[in-house]
Amino acid sequence: MRDLANVFKALSDETRLRILKLLEHGELCVCDIVAAFNIVQPKVSFHLRVLKTAGLLKDRKEGKWMHYKIDDSDLFKRLLVLSVIEKIPENNVQEDRRRLEEFMRNKAQGQSTSACKEKKK
Amino acid sequence: MRDLANVFKALSDETRLRILKLLEHGELCVCDIVAAFNIVQPKVSFHLRVLKTAGLLKDRKEGKWMHYKIDDSDLFKRLLVLSVIEKIPENNVQEDRRRLEEFMRNKAQGQSTSACKEKKK
DNA sequence: ATTATGCATAAATAATTATTGATCTATCAA
DNA sequence: TTGATAGATCAATAATTATTTATGCATAAT
Numbered sequence: 001m002r003d004l005a006n007v008f009k010a011l012s013d014e015t016r017l018r019i020l021k022l023l024e025h026g027e028l029c030v031c032d033i034v035a036a037f038n039i040v041q042p043k044v045s046f047h048l049r050v051l052k053t054a055g056l057l058k059d060r061k062e063g064k065w066m067h068y069k070i071d072d073s074d075l076f077k078r079l080l081v082l083s084v085i086e087k088i089p090e091n092n093v094q095e096d097r098r099r100l101e102e103f104m105r106n107k108a109q110g111q112s113t114s115a116c117k118e119k120k121k
Numbered sequence: 122m123r124d125l126a127n128v129f130k131a132l133s134d135e136t137r138l139r140i141l142k143l144l145e146h147g148e149l150c151v152c153d154i155v156a157a158f159n160i161v162q163p164k165v166s167f168h169l170r171v172l173k174t175a176g177l178l179k180d181r182k183e184g185k186w187m188h189y190k191i192d193d194s195d196l197f198k199r200l201l202v203l204s205v206i207e208k209i210p211e212n213n214v215q216e217d218r219r220r221l222e223e224f225m226r227n228k229a230q231g232q233s234t235s236a237c238k239e240k241k242k
Numbered sequence: 243a244t245t246a247t248g249c250a251t252a253a254a255t256a257a258t259t260a261t262t263g264a265t266c267t268a269t270c271a272a
Numbered sequence: 273t274t275g276a277t278a279g280a281t282c283a284a285t286a287a288t289t290a291t292t293t294a295t296g297c298a299t300a301a302t
Contacts (some may be wrong), residue, residue, distance in 0.1 A: 001135055001138060001209055001210075001213050002135065004138065004205065004208055004209070005132070005133050005134060005135050005138055006133075008129045008130075008132035008133040009129075009130075009133035009259095011126070011129035011133075012126050012127075012129040012130035012132075012133050013126060013259095013260085014122055014123065014126050015260095017122060017125065017126055029278080029279090030278070030279060030280095031277090031278065031279080034279095039261095040261080040262070040263085041278080041279065041280090042261080042262070042263080042264095042279090042280080042281080042282095043260080043261060043262080044279095045279065045280060045281080046259095046260075046261080046280095046281095047260090049280085049281095050259095063268095063269065063270070063278090064268070064269045064270065064277065064278045064279075065269095065278065065279085066278075066279060066280085076204065076208075083197065084125065087125055087197070088122055088125070089122075092122050130289095134289095134290085136290095150248085150249095151248070151249060151250090152247095152248065152249085160291095161291080161292070161293090162248080162249070162250090163249085163250080163251080163291080163292075163293085163294095164290080164291060164292080165249095166249065166250055166251080167250095167251095167289095167290075167291080168290090170250085170251095171289095184248090184299065184300070185247065185248045185249075185298070185299045185300065186248065186249085186299095187248075187249060187250085
């Protein structure tokens with residue numbers, strides 16, 4: 001019962017809903033999400049941890065990157081996350097996707113150097 | 122999106138989950154829930170309001186009683202509430218049901234006088 | 243009318259969560 | 273090594289929620 005309440009608590013925050021929506025099409029690393037939302041990294045890490053603790057996300061370490069994606073091992077939670085994704089209108093996350101794609105583009109071209117370094121103002 | 126987060130927030134508290142579970146078999150008035158949980162009335166009213174605001178409960182006034190029941194007008198919310206009810210094991214709410222039934226019995230016999238008056242210690 | 247009951251709400255306080263800024267660790271590149 | 277980057281975590285603070293006590297309002301019984 002506590003676990004159930006916890007899952008809902010994880011879903012009760014708009015930033016976390018946006019994260020789930022952003023992960024709709026696959027995994028992302030923390031710096032991607034930071035770039036997409038234009039908010040500080042500890043904040044993103046905090047919300048990712050909440051989602052992970054609730055069993056809604058999985059992580060995977062690769063070099064110095066942590067990748068997060070939707071955890072589909074539990075059917076109920078998976079259904080919840082899917083319904084969240086379905087219920088958030090695309091235009092609510094347009095800006096997030098735009099910033100993400102721009103960031104991804106920069107990443108792709110400047111491959112020689114580090115990918116996620118501080119974006120200049 | 123805010124509305125969606127709100128629905129989940131309403132579901133993120135154990136007392137509120139217990140209320141939904143208790144309402145599984147039909148409507149109850151506030152004093153029933155107070156008796157079932159053995160907690161103070163304003164606290165129950167507070168949680169009922171949260172659930173109602175989120176669109177998970179409906180209320181109905183009859184004389185001086187307020188009756189609450191599950192709002193089944195929205196399919197998604199209805200599904201959520203059903204899954205909550207299904208996921209909470211019966212033994213988590215045994216005591217609640219026992220106190221409720223005892224209270225209902227007293228109500229039924231002492232019909233002449235007021236039903237929900239302060240229970241003696 | 244007067245009194246008692248059912249319930250909501252307000253004010254005050256307590257308890258949780260979220261956010262920020264400052265480290266800290268691990269990994270990789272030079 | 274040394275330096276830089278990705279990300280976690282901690283400490284301090286801000287912001288929300290929950291709980292309690294007190295009160296107010298409506299209804300109904302006397």
